[in-house]
Amino acid sequence: MKLNDPRLFRQYAYVDGKWTHGTEGREEAVIDPATQETIGHCALLEAAQITEAVTAAENAFAAWRAVNVHERAEKLHAWYRLLHEHKEDLAYLMTREQGKPLNDGRGEVDYGASFIQWFAEEAKRAYGMTIPSHIPNAALGTIKEPVGVAAMFTPWNFPLAMITRKAGAALAAGCPVIVKPANETPYSALALAELAERAGIPAGVFNVVTGDPATVSEVLCSDSRIRNISFTGSTRVGKLLMRQSSSSVKRMSLELGGNAPFIVCDDMDPDAAAKEAVAAKFQTAGQDCLAANRIFVQRGIYDDFVARFVAHMEALTVGNGLENNDIGPLIHKRAVESANGIVEDGINKGARRFGGERKAPGENFFVPTVLVDITPEMRVFREETFSPVAGIGVFDSDDEVIQLANDTEYGLAAYVYTNDLRRTWKLMRGLEYGMVSVNSVKMTGAPIPFGGIKQSGLGREGGAQGLEEYLDTKYYCLGNMPSASSS
Ligand SMILES: NC(=O)c1ccc[n+]([C@@H]2O[C@H](COP(=O)([O-])OP(=O)(O)OC[C@H]3O[C@@H](n4cnc5c(N)ncnc54)[C@H](O)[C@@H]3O)[C@@H](O)[C@H]2O)c1
Ligand SMILES: N[C@@H](CC=O)C(=O)O
Numbered sequence: 001m002k003l004n005d006p007r008l009f010r011q012y013a014y015v016d017g018k019w020t021h022g023t024e025g026r027e028e029a030v031i032d033p034a035t036q037e038t039i040g041h042c043a044l045l046e047a048a049q050i051t052e053a054v055t056a057a058e059n060a061f062a063a064w065r066a067v068n069v070h071e072r073a074e075k076l077h078a079w080y081r082l083l084h085e086h087k088e089d090l091a092y093l094m095t096r097e098q099g100k101p102l103n104d105g106r107g108e109v110d111y112g113a114s115f116i117q118w119f120a121e122e123a124k125r126a127y128g129m130t131i132p133s134h135i136p137n138a139a140l141g142t143i144k145e146p147v148g149v150a151a152m153f154t155p156w157n158f159p160l161a162m163i164t165r166k167a168g169a170a171l172a173a174g175c176p177v178i179v180k181p182a183n184e185t186p187y188s189a190l191a192l193a194e195l196a197e198r199a200g201i202p203a204g205v206f207n208v209v210t211g212d213p214a215t216v217s218e219v220l221c222s223d224s225r226i227r228n229i230s231f232t233g234s235t236r237v238g239k240l241l242m243r244q245s246s247s248s249v250k251r252m253s254l255e256l257g258g259n260a261p262f263i264v265c266d267d268m269d270p271d272a273a274a275k276e277a278v279a280a281k282f283q284t285a286g287q288d289c290l291a292a293n294r295i296f297v298q299r300g301i302y303d304d305f306v307a308r309f310v311a312h313m314e315a316l317t318v319g320n321g322l323e324n325n326d327i328g329p330l331i332h333k334r335a336v337e338s339a340n341g342i343v344e345d346g347i348n349k350g351a352r353r354f355g356g357e358r359k360a361p362g363e364n365f366f367v368p369t370v371l372v373d374i375t376p377e378m379r380v381f382r383e384e385t386f387s388p389v390a391g392i393g394v395f396d397s398d399d400e401v402i403q404l405a406n407d408t409e410y411g412l413a414a415y416v417y418t419n420d421l422r423r424t425w426k427l428m429r430g431l432e433y434g435m436v437s438v439n440s441v442k443m444t445g446a447p448i449p450f451g452g453i454k455q456s457g458l459g460r461e462g463g464a465q466g467l468e469e470y471l472d473t474k475y476y477c478l479g480n481m482p483s484a485s486s487s
Contacts, residue, residue, distance in 0.1 A: 001039065001040070001092075001093070001096065002092065003089045003092065003093070004086075004088065004089055005086060005089055007194060008086060008089050008090070008093065008191040008194055008195075009040070009093065009187060009191070010187070010190035010191065010193070010194055011027075011040050011041050011042060011043065011190075012043050012190075013042075013043050013045055013049075013190075013207075013208055013209050013210045013211075014190060014193035014194075014197075014206075014207060014208045015045075015049070015052065015053045015056055015207050015208075015209065016052075016053070016056035016060075016203050016204045016207065017197065017202070017203025017204065018203075020043070020045070020049070021043045022043045022044045022045045022046055022049065022211070023045075023046050023048070023049060024044075024046055026043075026044035026046075027041040027042060027043050027044055028041060028042050028044055028183055029041055030042055030097055030183075030184070030185075030186060030187065031184075031332075032096050032097070032099070033098070033099040033184075033328075033329040033330065033331055033332060033364045034099050034319075034320040034321060034322070034328060034329045034362065034364065034365075035320070035362070036362070036363065036364065039096050039097065040187070042183060042186040042187075042210040043210050043211075044210065044211045044212055045209055045210060045211040045216075046211075046215075047215050047218075047219050049209070049211075050209055050211065050215070050216055050219040050220065051219055051223065053178050053207050053209050054149065054178065054219075054220070054223050054225050054226060055225075056203070056204040056207060057149040057176040057177070057178055057204055057205070057207055057225075058148075058149055058176075058225045059204055060176045060202060060203065060204030060205045061146075061148060061149060061175070061176050063202065064171075064174055064175075064176055064202065064205050065145075065146045065174035065175075067174075069123050069124055069126070069172075069174075070124065072120075072123065072171070072172060072174065073120040073121065073123060073124060073172065074120075075199055075200050075201050076116050076117075076119065076120035076168065076171060076172060076199075077116075077117065077120050078198075078199035078200060079116055079195060079196055079199035079201065080113050080116040080117045080120065082195040082198055082199055083109055083112065083113040083116070083164075083192075083195060084109070084110075084113055086191075086195065087106055087109045087110070088106075089191070090105070090109045090160065090188065090191055091105030091106040091108070091109055092105070092322075093187045093188055093191055094108060094109075094159055094160060094185075094188050095321040095322055095328070096187075096322075097156075097159065097184065097185045097186075097187050097188065098156060098157070098159055098184070098185050098188075098328075098331070099285070099321050099328040099329040099330070099331065099364070100284050100285075100321050100328050101321040101324060101325055101326065101327075101328055102321055102322055102324065103324065104283065104284065104321070105321070108158060108160055108161050109160060111161045111444075111445075112158075112160040112161035112163070112164040112165070113164065114445065114446040115161065115164045115165045115168040115169070115446050115462065115466075116164050116168040117446070118168065118446035118447065118462070119168040119169045119171075119172035119173075119446075119466065119467060120168070120172055122169075122172065122464060122466075122467050123172035123173060123174075123467060125464075126144045126173065126467060126471060127144070128141055128142040128143040128144055128473070128474075129141060129142050131475075135477065135479065137479065137480055137481050137482075138477055138478060138479045138480075138481060139476075139477075139478040139481050140475070140476070140477050140478075141475075141476055142473050142474060142475050142476070143473075143474050143476065144173075144471040144472070144473060144474075145174075145471065145472050145474050146173045146174030146175045146470060146471060146472075147173075147175055147227040147228050147251055147470050147471065147472050148175060148225070148226075148227030148228070149175060149176050149177070149178065149225055149226050149227060149228075150166070150170040150175045150176070150177050150178070150226070150227065150228040150229075150230060150470060151177070151178045151179075151180070151220040151221075151226045151228070151229050151230070152166045152167065152170075152177060152178070152179050152180065152229075152230040152231070153180045153213075153216075153217065153229075153230075153231045153232070153233060153237075153241070154166070154179065154180070154181050154182060154189070154232055154233070155182050155232050155233045155234075156181075156182035156184040156185040156331055157284055157287045157288060157289075157331070157386075158284075158288075159181060159182070159185035159187075159188035159189065160188040160189075160192065162232045162255075163179055163181065163188070163189055163192060164192070165446075165450070165461045165462060165466070166179075166230045166232075166253070166461065167179060167192075167206065169461070169466045169467050169469060169470055170228070170230075170469075170470045171201070171205065171206065172467065172470075173467055173470035173471050174470075175227075175228070175470045176204060176205045176206070176207070177205070177206055177207065178207045178208075178209055178220065178226075179192075179206075179207065179208045179209070180208075180209050180210070180211070180213070180216045180217070180220070181208065181210065182233075183210065183213065184331055184332070186208075186210050189208045190208055190210075192206075192208070193206060193207075193208045213237075217237075217240070217241055217244060218244060221241055221244035221245040221248075221250075222244060222245075222247060222248060223248070224248040226248070226250060227250055227251060228250060228251040228252070228253065228469065228470060229241055229245050229250050229251070229252050229253070230252075230253040230254075230459075230461075230469065231252075231253070231254050231255070231256075232254075232255040232256075233255075233256070234256065234257055235256040235257045235409075235410075235455050235456070238254045238256045238457065241254075242254070251469065252458055252459070253457075253458060253459035253460075253461065253469045254457040254458045254459065255289070255450070255451060255452070255456075255457050255459075255461060256289075256410075256412075256452065256455060256456050256457040257289060257384045257410055257412070257455070257456060258289040258290060258291070258293070258384060258410050258412030258413055258452065258456055259293045259294065259382075259383070259384050259408045259410040259412075260280075260290060260291060260292050260293055260294070260412065260413045260414055260415060260433075261292075261293075261294050261295075261296055261401075261404070261405035261414050261415070261431070262277050262280055262281075262292035262294070262295040262296070262414075262415040262417070263296050263395075263401050263405060263414070263415065263416045263417065263418075263427060264277065264295070264296070264297045264298065264301070264305060264417045264418075265298050265416075265417060265418035265420065265423060266298035266299070266300035266301050267418055267419055267420055268301070268417050268418060268419070270301045270304040270305040270308055271304075271308045273297075273301075273305060273417050274305050274308035274309040274311075274312055275308075275312050276417065276441050277292055277295050277309060277390075277415075278309060278312040278313050278316070279441045280292035280415055280441045281293075281295070281388075281390045282313070282316060282326070282327060282368055282388050282390075284328075285327050285328055285329070285330055285366070285387065285388050286385060286386060286387045286388040286389065286390075287330065287331065287335075287386050287387065289384075289412055289413075289456075290412070290413045290443070290444070291384075291385075291386075292390070292415055293380075293384060293385055293390070293391065294374065294380070294381055294391050294393065294404075294405070295309070295390060295391065295392045295393070296392075296393050296394070296395045296401050296404055296405065297392060297393075297394060297395070298394075298395055298396070298401075299394050299395070299396055302394045305392075306354075306370075306372050306392055309370060309390075309392065310354045310355060310370060313354075313355055313368045313370060313390070314355060314368075316368055318358070318360065318361060318365055318367055318368070319361045319365070320361070327365075327368060327388055328365075329362060329364035329365050330364050330365070330366055330387055331364075332364060333363055333364060335364075335366075335386065335387060336363070336364060336365075336366050336387075338385075338386075338387065339366045339369075339385065339387035339388070339389050340366075341379070342379045342380050342383065342385050342387070342389050343356065343369055343371065343380075343389055345378060345379040345380070346371035346374065346378045346379065346380045346391070347371070349375065349377055349378050350373065350375070351371035351372060351373050351374055351375075351378060351380070351391070352371070352372040352373055353369060353370070353371055353372075354369070354370050354372060355367065355368050355369040355370055356368070356369035366387055366388050366389070367388070368388040368389075368390075369388065369389050369390070370389075370390040370391070370392060371389065371390070371391045371392070372391075372392045373392075373393065373394070374391035374392060374393040375393065376404070376407055378391070381393070381407075381408075382408070384410065398423060398426055398427060398430075399430075401427070402426075402427065402430035402431060405431055406430075406431065406432045408454075409454055409455040410452070410454060410455055410456045411432050411433050411434060411452050411453035411454035411455070411456045412433060412434055412435065412451075412452035412456035412457070413433055413434070413435040413436070413437065413443065413452070414431045414433040414435070414436045414437070415436075415437050415438075415441070416428060416431075416436060416437070416438045416439070417438075417439055418438075418439075419439070424438050432453060432454065433452070433453065434450075434451045434452040434453045434456065434457075434460075435448075435450065435451075435452070444462075445462070446462050446463075447462065447463055448462050448463050449461075449462060449463040449464075449465040449466070450462045450463075450466075451465075
């Protein structure tokens, strides 16, 4: 690892302020998906060690919640600054473990750091309220209190920002956290732990456990001391964690899969819209919950749009993220096989295929491909492709495209392209999605409530709502007060 600060590359878990390996010495190789070189290992902790992490976090809770919120915010600001100071190293680590282009990695460090800054400020405004009393001589109100220890499971596609969006909120609210990163990408999480320690975040407050996912989730979900489970990942695993957590009734925040529609109306310039659609589809090699999976184009501009989409797509370079390509590798070979299966299925069911002819620069790479004339029977329509495979279909009316776009169990994000205000309103209101972006690929950021409906999840991250996930509302009634009025 070529890092300016080699101490950012940690191959041990981080529990109670100590770097720790598994008591049985078990570990797993971490592979650079571009070269398939082993870049290091991550420790596989045993179940008892995960329980010890819960004890450490629980023990740290009383002191951390008692730290004045302005002081907690100062520590988070210090953490935020350290992320910026070490941006190059963090981006490099991310490219090595995840494969994304270095520039995207830099962007993710900025994005990830912005959540820490946001919640450091937001926690200062965790207001309760007073309630005009219906009880004589009583004072009523609410205060906000931290829920307790939060456990967070994060995916490999955004190895840093998916942690800070959760942990920034939890720590700001006064909750210690235990992070379980994806085994494919543990190093960004462990570098965050190193920087949290340098920022003065006390031992036991920010923990990173690595291990066999099923063991870790079973221990954390069944431990009643864990008060919040926050998960970003597939809908399949989200459902599993819900089941595992039911015995101890916890708060759950779930950011699950997406199958975003991208709707282009015929008042748009086909070339400009196609360029935007390519940007919305192929970032992080399509391994993005916001990726424009299904692109619906109105008939009048359909053929023109398709031709321009293919041209923009073919201009994307594919290769190692360290060499400044547009499209890096997929996370592993299984993902390439799945993408191939989706393309084959579409062709068998009548789709036209464009792209994909260029030679892939390695086993884990997939050359951008688009299936045209997609229908609801095809896998590309039904599944989150999580790869550089796009689908384009035609529509005639607004009602028809709303029906097509909503014909999925997912409801995370949708894109609408039109300059017609009345159509914008109709489409925006008709789409069953947690987030709708009109004429803009970029929609996320720290100030917004990120999240989905239907099987895309529960709860919101970011914005003011993101903090609420880690706060309980305590109602109080002060009875028999000497001079309480009704307000
Ligand atoms: N909605 C969002 O904000 C958002 C953001 C990023 C990714 N995602 C989704 O994440 C998925 C891709 O990420 P992924 O493949 O890492 O997801 P995944 O569900 O396979 O794994 C996510 C995390 O859960 C862990 N995990 C915990 N218990 C597990 C268990 N019993 N079995 C397996 N894993 C367990 C994994 O180790 C990993 O850390 C996609 O569906 C994508 O849409 C959603
Ligand atoms: N791009 C998303 C992550 C989904 O994979 C985000 O901005 O949070």
